[in-house]
Amino acid sequence: MDESTSAQPDEHPEHKEGGRYTAKGKEFVRDTHYISTRITTDGEDGYPVEAGRYRLVAARACPWANRSIIVRRLLGLEDAISLGLPGPTHDARSWTFDLDPDGKDPVLGIHRLQEAYFKRDPDYPRGITVPAVVDVPTGAVVTNDFPQITLDLATEWTAHHREGAPQLYPEHLRDEIDEVAHRVFTEINNGVYRCGFAGSQEAYDKAYDRLFTALDWLEERLAGQRYLVGDTITEADVRVFTTLVRFDPVYHGHFKCNRNKLSEMPVLWAYARDLFQTPGFGDTIDFVQIKQHYYVVHTDINPTQIVPQGPDLSGWLTEHGREGLGGRPFGDGNPPGPVRPREKLTPGHNPLVPG
Incomplete structure (x- = not known):
């Protein structure tokens, strides 16, 4: 993808005027120029897979970084790749x-x-983005190419996966995963930002229609199947989850994505709760940090920087009923173990954690 923008998104803080993310009269276009160096088993780019060598820097607040935290946990890579949390x-x-x-x-x-x-x-002329994988011996960033980072964790780091790790990017489903993930990114992951950072009414209206057309497509697709592609969790589910989990706390109000709440879309709400209650997903979500990030950083949208108290999060733990559609979250594998002590969430920040 070859996009650039003068109004930078939340994870691209190189904007000239602090807190400004919209460009008057313009629609939002994401800068997708990333450091494309890869960490691979053959080390073709100069960075071979090596346990203990790299540190994943990933803020819990950022949806793009949240993906890498989820995948690292699902695959059991905690001992192979350390985690830094801004x-x-x-x-x-x-x-x-x-x-x-x-x-x-x-x-x-x-x-x-x-x-x-x-x-x-x-x-370095571009945004200082997360997630970023840093080479610990040199202290230098290897890559910030967030879509490729999670794919490589799934395919290049297999020697370090935990026993029972899921197949997040199975070869026989890759074409379908790529197709679904592309629409999810352009219309939903990035679609909420096109609404929130629109610089004109026309740009907002267009972005709003595109977003809810895609959400309706998802609602229909998931009505008869438990997961987005195949009958197990894949990369496609990880990619859409980080947007869905932020929808009611942030995007509905802050980004004006307000045709309805996620909790008012029966299929998507049940699907999101199913994933949230699956080990590796909900136990990475810090709702307090998520709200602080969006409402404090985007001062042109929220100049008071007041962080709302709501919404009520208890609904995330209610029964979802998705088991009736079949499917097995981890296929022939099993769930990840307990969250590592240093990576546990703070009580009050997530309904899974007792207050």
Whole structure:
């Protein structure tokens, strides 16, 4: 995808005016120029798969980064790839490690993710984005190509997958997964941003219609099947989940995606709850950080930076009834084990965690 924009999205904080993400009179177009270096078994790009060498930097607040956190957990790669967690907000320069003692990542020893980008390229001209995979020995970013990162975790890191890990990108389903994932990205993952960052009424109206046309398509597709592609969880489900889980807390109000709430779309609401209650999905979601990020960072949309208290999250734990459609979440495998102590969510931030 060859897109660029003068109004940067939330995970691209290189905008010139702090907190401004809309361009008056223009529709939102995402910058999709990423560092495309890959970490592979053959090390063709100079970075071979090697347990303990790399650190995944991924903010829980960001939907694109949340994907990589989910996939890493589903595949059991916690011992092979460490996880750095920036805080939920950033300034115009960079994501920062303000959740860590002294505001410094304990492995990389940096305060700002920007430092790892500049280790790779001192004149790096684009957004300081998450997720980013950092080469720990050099401290330099290897890649921030978020769609490829999760595919490579599923296909190149198989020697380090846990026993019973799911097949998230099985060869016989890749064409269908790619087709579905493309529509999910253009119309839904990015569609909510086209609504929220629209610079004109015309751009917003067009984005709104595209988004809900796609959500209606999903509602119809999932009415008769438990998962998006095949009868097990795949990459396609991971990609749509991170948008659906943010829909009512953020996109419905903050981004004006308000034809209806997710909780008012019976099939999608049940599908989202099914995934949320599946180990590896809901246990990565920090609703407090998600709301802080969007409502605090986007000051041109929410100048007061007031973070809403709602919505009520208890519904995420209600019965979904999707088991009746068949399917097995992990195929012939099994769920991941307990969340690692350092990566556990804070009580009050997620209904799965007792308060």
